[in-house]
Each structure stands twice: as structure tokens, then as C-alpha cells.
Amino acid sequence: MGRDAQHVEAPAITMGLAIQPEVLDALGRVKGADGRGLLARFLYAKPLSLVGSRNLTPALLAEEAAATYAQRLGGLTMALADWTDPAVLTLTAEADAVLLAYQKVTESRIGKGRSLHPIIKWASKRDGAVARIAGLLHLATHADNGWMVPIKAATMAAATEIGDYFTAHALEVFDAMGADPAQGAAHQLLTHLKEQRLSAFTKRELFRGLARSDFPAMTDLDPALVLLEEHGWVRQHPQPSRTGRGRPPSPRFDTHPSVTPPLTSG
Known part of the structure; x- marks a missing residue:
């Protein structure tokens, strides 16, 4: 833009960021971020969420600790304020x-x-x-x-x-x-199949049983179903040839027998 170049002598910066896990997922998809060493320059801490078990009335920081920190x-x-050399x-x-x-x-x-x-x-x-x-x-x-x-x-x-x-x-x-974004969705579908004990299902039936917040459209199931089929958890039936007009039948799947083992009485 025609401006003179600016130079910073002995540049240094310290960053402390508190972000949502979704931001990390987005960072991983930034083209070139890892190749240029950006992601390798941070120290990461991803503690378990305390939501549901948080202390809503925590003790205040002790005055002695606050004073020691400030001092x-x-x-x-x-x-070090007047130092010119490191x-x-x-x-x-x-x-x-x-x-x-x-x-x-x-x-x-x-x-x-x-x-x-x-x-x-x-x-x-x-x-x-x-x-x-x-x-x-x-x-x-x-x-x-x-x-x-x-x-x-x-x-x-x-x-x-x-x-x-x-x-x-x-x-x-x-x-x-x-991680492949489909992995999380595939785990979610597999959990649903186990909980509902679905030994067979159509894609439309599966979609109806899931939350729209997780799978807004039926096509959102496709990557996860492909991954589950690649790993042998489900098997799609051959699509029948279409006859006449109307909506084609929904793809039908069988689940692996280990997903819905027979119930045993204790």
C-alpha cells in the first residue's frame, strides 16, 4: 500500500488463550498452519469439562496468595525494567x-x-x-x-x-x-445402533431417530455410514432397480451381529 516497512527489534510475544474445543478443530483445518510450525509453538491444556459438577460457590483467592503474586x-x-541486555x-x-x-x-x-x-x-x-x-x-x-x-x-x-x-x-x-470429522459422527451412529438394538434399518428410519441438531439433513449421514461400512459395522443391501415413478426406496442396512447381541437373563 506504499507504506514504509516497519521493523521490530528483538521481537517477543507471549500468548495465553482460553478457547472452545471447536476452535482447535478449526485450527487443524487451516491450510499450512501445521506445515509452518504455528501449531507446534503452543503448549496445550485440554482438561475434562466440569459442567454438571462445578463448585458454584468457590473460595476466594487468599489475600496472602494475591499479595505474594503481586509482590x-x-x-x-x-x-528488569532498566535492563538493555538480556x-x-x-x-x-x-x-x-x-x-x-x-x-x-x-x-x-x-x-x-x-x-x-x-x-x-x-x-x-x-x-x-x-x-x-x-x-x-x-x-x-x-x-x-x-x-x-x-x-x-x-x-x-x-x-x-x-x-x-x-x-x-x-x-x-x-x-x-x-481426526476425520466423520469419525465422531460414526461413533455417534454406532452408539445409537447399540442403544436402540437396531439389527436392521433403513437410512430414513435411522435419520428419524436422531437429533436434527446433530444431523440436520439426511445426507449428513453418508460419510459416517460409509466409514461404518468400511469397518464392517454395517452392510448395505443392494439397491433394487427402480420401477415406475415416485421416491426411490431408502437404502437398507444390516448391522454386525456384535452390535446387537442376544439378551441374556440373569
Whole structure:
């Protein structure tokens, strides 16, 4: 647009986002987001929903905790406000050994077929994240002179525990983002077939028994039915040849016998 270019010296940004799970699903479908490393730069936490069991009258934050937080954060800010050069944090030899051991674990798990390979881009950055977390824990403990005291092994070990927490959640989140949208619908249909004990059904009968909020149109069933048939849970009857006018008959399906096993009396 004709504007002069703008340059930011030593750019840095910290983002903390509280989003709905549906946003993660949308992020997973953004073209190029993962290829450019965007998704690998976040630490993910996806706790279980407490809806239905929430404490509606939680205790207020203790005044002492609030005061300590304000004092330490304010003190750290004021202590570093006039710095022009980066404050360098160092590690004790023991802390360095803890971090190296953690790096070796990461390396052993990111190879093909290993537990972290599905999130290799994220896992390749987790050791650096753990080191930064250790730095934050260290400064929270030594707000006035953290740059003069090396990070101890216990602090690094605590950071690796937090790293393990984020790793478990990253596996869950990336699995959800990479999942075929039809999988969730297929699981929902299979649950419905089991609950209703439908050993045979037509597509129209199935549609009538489902909530419109989940399947607004009958065609919304198609990807899930195809997936269920590919995995052997249902089998579609051959479509009869059409005779005369009128609406064609609804496709008919049989379910696998294991979906509706015979009822046994106790």
C-alpha cells in the first residue's frame, strides 16, 4: 500500500488463550498452519469439562496468595525494567544433567513408530519449552536476583513434570485436530445402533431417530455410514432397480451381529 516497512527489534510475544474445543478443530483445518510450525509453538491444556459438577460457590483467592503474586511479579518487573541486555540464566551441573536426560527421552520417542512421532514437530520443541518453564519457576522463586543464582536440579525436575503434562495434552489435542470429522459422527451412529438394538434399518428410519441438531439433513449421514461400512459395522443391501415413478426406496442396512447381541437373563 506504499507504506514504509516497519521493523521490530528483538521481537517477543507471549500468548495465553482460553478457547472452545471447536476452535482447535478449526485450527487443524487451516491450510499450512501445521506445515509452518504455528501449531507446534503452543503448549496445550485440554482438561475434562466440569459442567454438571462445578463448585458454584468457590473460595476466594487468599489475600496472602494475591499479595505474594503481586509482590513477586511487580518486583521482577521493576528489577528488569532498566535492563538493555538480556539477563542470562545459568544451570547448575545437576540441572543441566536433568535437562539432558529429558532431551534423551524426547529423542528416543520421536522416531517413526514411537509414542511422540505423531506430534514430532511439537515434540521437537518441548525441550526448549521445558528449559523456559524452568527459568520461569526459578525467577518466581528468586525474583530479586534470579540472574545471579543458577537454576537448581529440583527446579529443572519440576519443569520436566510440567512438560510431561503438556505432552499428554498435546497428544490428545493433535489427535483431535487430525481426526476425520466423520469419525465422531460414526461413533455417534454406532452408539445409537447399540442403544436402540437396531439389527436392521433403513437410512430414513435411522435419520428419524436422531437429533436434527446433530444431523440436520439426511445426507449428513453418508460419510459416517460409509466409514461404518468400511469397518464392517454395517452392510448395505443392494439397491433394487427402480420401477415406475415416485421416491426411490431408502437404502437398507444390516448391522454386525456384535452390535446387537442376544439378551441374556440373569
